[in-house]
Amino acid sequence: MYPTAHQEAITITRRLTRQQSRELTREQLLQAAAELFAEHGVSGTSVEQIVERAGYTRGAFYGNFEGKHELVLALLEQRTQRELEEIQELSRDAGSFDDLMDHMRSWYRRRDETLGSWLALRTELWLYGLRDPKLLPVLADRERRSRAALAQALEQGFADRSVAPPAPVEFLALVVHSLGDGLSIQRVISPEDSDIDTVANAIELLMRSWSALARNPAPANEASRPSPGHPTDKSRMPPIEKPEKNP
Amino acid sequence: MYPTAHQEAITITRRLTRQQSRELTREQLLQAAAELFAEHGVSGTSVEQIVERAGYTRGAFYGNFEGKHELVLALLEQRTQRELEEIQELSRDAGSFDDLMDHMRSWYRRRDETLGSWLALRTELWLYGLRDPKLLPVLADRERRSRAALAQALEQGFADRSVAPPAPVEFLALVVHSLGDGLSIQRVISPEDSDIDTVANAIELLMRSWSALARNPAPANEASRPSPGHPTDKSRMPPIEKPEKNP
DNA sequence: CATTTCAGATACATAGCCGTATTGGGATAC
DNA sequence: GTATCCCAATACGGCTATGTATCTGAAATG
Numbered sequence: 001m002y003p004t005a006h007q008e009a010i011t012i013t014r015r016l017t018r019q020q021s022r023e024l025t026r027e028q029l030l031q032a033a034a035e036l037f038a039e040h041g042v043s044g045t046s047v048e049q050i051v052e053r054a055g056y057t058r059g060a061f062y063g064n065f066e067g068k069h070e071l072v073l074a075l076l077e078q079r080t081q082r083e084l085e086e087i088q089e090l091s092r093d094a095g096s097f098d099d100l101m102d103h104m105r106s107w108y109r110r111r112d113e114t115l116g117s118w119l120a121l122r123t124e125l126w127l128y129g130l131r132d133p134k135l136l137p138v139l140a141d142r143e144r145r146s147r148a149a150l151a152q153a154l155e156q157g158f159a160d161r162s163v164a165p166p167a168p169v170e171f172l173a174l175v176v177h178s179l180g181d182g183l184s185i186q187r188v189i190s191p192e193d194s195d196i197d198t199v200a201n202a203i204e205l206l207m208r209s210w211s212a213l214a215r216n217p218a219p220a221n222e223a224s225r226p227s228p229g230h231p232t233d234k235s236r237m238p239p240i241e242k243p244e245k246n247p
Numbered sequence: 248m249y250p251t252a253h254q255e256a257i258t259i260t261r262r263l264t265r266q267q268s269r270e271l272t273r274e275q276l277l278q279a280a281a282e283l284f285a286e287h288g289v290s291g292t293s294v295e296q297i298v299e300r301a302g303y304t305r306g307a308f309y310g311n312f313e314g315k316h317e318l319v320l321a322l323l324e325q326r327t328q329r330e331l332e333e334i335q336e337l338s339r340d341a342g343s344f345d346d347l348m349d350h351m352r353s354w355y356r357r358r359d360e361t362l363g364s365w366l367a368l369r370t371e372l373w374l375y376g377l378r379d380p381k382l383l384p385v386l387a388d389r390e391r392r393s394r395a396a397l398a399q400a401l402e403q404g405f406a407d408r409s410v411a412p413p414a415p416v417e418f419l420a421l422v423v424h425s426l427g428d429g430l431s432i433q434r435v436i437s438p439e440d441s442d443i444d445t446v447a448n449a450i451e452l453l454m455r456s457w458s459a460l461a462r463n464p465a466p467a468n469e470a471s472r473p474s475p476g477h478p479t480d481k482s483r484m485p486p487i488e489k490p491e492k493n494p
Numbered sequence: 495c496a497t498t499t500c501a502g503a504t505a506c507a508t509a510g511c512c513g514t515a516t517t518g519g520g521a522t523a524c
Numbered sequence: 525g526t527a528t529c530c531c532a533a534t535a536c537g538g539c540t541a542t543g544t545a546t547c548t549g550a551a552a553t554g
Contacts, residue, residue, distance in 0.1 A: 016551090017551080017552090018499090018500070018501070018550090018551055018552075021501070021502095021551090022500095022501065022502095025501080025502080039378070040290070040378070041288060041289070041290050041374065041378075042288070042291075043287070043288050043290045043291035044289075044290035046540080046541060046542090047541075047542075047543095048540085048541070048542090056502070056503085057502070057503055057504075058502095058503090058504095058541095058542085058543085059501085059502045059503050059504075060501075060502050060503080061502095062502095062542095062543070062544080063500090063501060063502060064501090064502095067542090067543085068542095116377065120374060120377060120378075123370060123374060124374070126432070126436065127288065127367060127370060127371070127374075129436075130363065130367060130435065130436075131286070131287070131288075131367075136436065139436050139437075140436050140437035140440070143433060143436055143437060143440075144437065144440065147440075166452070166456065167452060171449075174430070174433060174440070174441060174445070174449075175426065175430070175449050175452075175453075177429070177433070178425075178426055178428075178429025178430040178432065178433050179422065179425055179426055179429055180429070181425075181428070181429040181432055181433075182424070182425025182426055182427070182428040182429030182430075182432075183421070183422070183425040183429075185373070185425070185428055185429075186390060186421060186424070186425050186428075188377065189373065189376075189377075189383065189386050189387050189390050190386075190387035190390060190391065193387070193390075193391065193394075193421070194421060198421070202418075202421075202422050205413070205414060205422075206422075206453070206456070208460060209413065209453070209456035209457050209459065209460040210456050212456065212459040212460035212462075212463050212464070213455055213456040213459035213460070215459075215463065216459050216462065216463045217459070264521080264522095265520095265521055265522075265529090265530070265531075268521090268531070268532095269530095269531070269532095272531080272532080293510080293511060293512090294511075294512070294513095295510080295511070295512090303532070303533085304532070304533050304534075305511095305512085305513085305532095305533090305534095306531085306532045306533050306534070307531075307532050307533080308532095309512095309513070309514080310530090310531060310532060311531095311532095314512085314513085315512095
């Protein structure tokens with residue numbers, strides 16, 4: 001439609017080199033796709049809709065991607081990259097655990113503006129990955145890295161409070177990480193039942209609770225239960241071993 | 248294809264009354280749709296695929312539903328109903344909180360067999376609801392009921408341990424509920440990083456931690472932080488009020 | 495400038511899906 | 525047993541998406 005629009009998009013420099021033009025197109029297609037995927041889902045979005053929103057025609061699309069599948073791959077790659085950068089950034093310039101909590105709180109506040117569409121896209125991508133055997137490991141790896149960063153932060157947090165974690169930090173990180181996802185879902189479904197700071201508040205509550213437990217681990221009347229006793233196998237997550245009922 | 252298949256489906260009784268036949272068809276269409284939605288998503292599934300898997304033709308479909316939209320509605324209704332029944336059942340025949348934890352553990356064990364497809368369908372339905380303004384309140388209501396049941400159970404749990412909850416049980420229920428979702432997602436993405444009992448273990452850990460916190464609320468070196476102080480507004484969830492930094 | 499190259503537009507052929515209109519055959523009613 | 529009803533199958537028309545093949549004009553190259 002507007003092949004000249006590229007020239008307006010750049011400020012002064014020159015008209016636009018070919019490579020630049022190509023990259024810009026690719027980026028705009030990805031952006032349009034991201035929006036549409038959030039709105040109507042991956043398979044609810046046609047290639048024509050994507051190029052229309054980006055201001056191109058199908059020719060541009062097939063010149064840049066083999067098909068929708070490859071575009072989704074590229075989008076997943078891009079978003080994964082960004083997410084990991086955000087996490088690194090977050091934990092990099094935080095001195096203490098409480099620092100990091102502050103950063104996390106403001107991160108979630110910013111995120112809250114567009115929580116619905118953000119989460120929808122994220123969810124679409126994981127569903128897509130779930131259905132493609134080649135992609136699932138990629139997702140798994142991303143989650144693992146996130147959890148690893150979280151685990152490190154938690155370790156720091158316990159050190160700050162000079163208590164020992166009541167369970168392997170990897171397990172606690174899994175819990176905290178999952179909590180972020182789950183609470184976000186709940187917030188999108190019914191915002192009136194939660195709060196912009198719910199995630200941060202919940203995590204702080206957990207941290208205080210775990211610290212309390214670490215200081216005061218065996219409260220008498222719970223000894224009757226087959227209490228876990230800290231897991232000796234560090235690599236494995238689940239702390240509890242129950243006596244079996246069937247012989 | 249096999250209009251006579253209905254007769255084989257019933258055991259002895261009679262050939263099949265008309266109404267029965269109709270209901271059976273509807274049910275089979277719903278079942279087929281549920282499977283396909285989990286496999287390929289709602290909009291990734293065509294009406295033809297649905298009727299093909301159910302063993303009918305499109306005529307049967309449009310005789311029973313106005314279109315795919317109405318089928319999704321019916322499916323959501325059905326699944327919501329079942330889920331709430333399961334929850335009620337779970338909490339009904341559990342005497343104590345620990346009882347309920349046992350039931351929940353075995354529930355999650357059973358669920359684990361088909362966790363992937365179950366969660367995929369569930370997720371597809373919530374994404375669908377998210378995009379339909381009429382449906383979102385339905386989802387919200389379902390979640391609210393689940394959380395309410397959970398809150399009640401938690402209340403019982405704290406009573407069993409004779410401690411006061413460290414935050415409104417509604418908030419704790421939100422946390423526990425979200426945790427269930429989040430951990431399930433993580434488990435589907437990378438089963439090797441979690442465990443079949445992770446959800447139950449995590450919840451038990453939380454319960455012990457919260458009990459510990461309730462018994463030992465103010466651990467000295469944390470007083471410097473703007474500690475929440477239990478929320479006075481019971482209806483609202485988030486416990487923490489922070490001092491503002493910008494004037 | 496003249497020529498080549500290539501990003502993106504246009505044109506086209508094909509396939510799949512949707513929804514309705516019609517038909518057939520087994521249940522229901524008399 | 526015959527007539528009626530109605531559930532599901534079949535047939536049809538229209539629409540939309542896909543992918544390729546071809547074309548155009550602006551950048552790169554000399």
